[in-house]
Amino acid sequence: MNDLGKAVVFDVGRVLVQWDLRNLFEKMISDPDELDWFLTNVVTEEWHFQHDRGVALADMVPARIAEFPKYEPHIRAYADRFNETVPGPVAGTHQLVKRLHANKVPLYCLTNFGEEFWEGFRPVYPIFDLFDDIIVSGTEKVAKPDPRIYEITEQRAGRPGSRLFFTDDNPANIAAARSRGWDAHLFTDAETLEAQLAASGFL
Incomplete structure (x- = not known):
């Protein structure tokens, strides 16, 4: 049970799903x-x-x-x-989302994703049903690492950056999040993320 008042924010590409043109x-x-x-x-x-x-x-x-x-x-x-x-999920991360959801942790996605592509992609992966909200750059017309999309996420999540745990595979996006006070962690693999989430009290 999550009683931290914090939420977890996931990137999508190369964190929840593999992506390679x-x-x-x-x-x-x-x-x-x-x-x-x-x-x-x-x-x-x-x-x-x-x-x-x-x-x-x-x-x-x-x-x-x-x-x-x-x-x-x-x-x-x-x-x-x-x-x-998008050949499939990133190994292990969907299981982490399910565990966080079971622990009643508020879940969000912040993704650089074209709006038209998102409309065709979103229904393929039911894992997104577990998220409270998904902030899509193509819809907002602004993308990471622009500070504006982090501000939009804070507003949608109803929390300041200090109450947001964030994982993303792009160092520039992590740096931008940290500049707003987010608890941001560079994604490398599910095992490392699991340890980071556990250390932060989510698992």
Whole structure:
């Protein structure tokens, strides 16, 4: 039973679920060198991050096709088959969410995720039913590590940063959270997170 008055905030990609653009495009590009070039120059994580910040696919995709017309089918696949970039859960973290929920710990997600992709992805994983609220960057039109999305999370959770335990795999996002007083922990694996949660009194 949680009597700390604190909540736990999870990142999603690479904390609750695996994510890698390569998982989709290795099905479409057989040459390893071409695949590496494509992921470095065409459908890159940096380009994808625009959608996390709220840029619509209807704006992103045609502009990218105009720049790389040879890869039109691949760029359209990015928009149409995004769930194939998520091969499954991160080992062990869903079990931790279930234990926290059983202990009546308030649970939140703070994720850099495009709104259109989230709509197609969210129903695939029932684990998200256990969360009190999920703050999606694409919906808010602002993404981590911008301080504004941490402020939005504090408002939605009804708690100051000092009452929020946060785990994320990105050091920049952890640093931004700590600057607002969050109890932020860099995610490496479920075993380490379990120890951090236990040390903080949640498990």
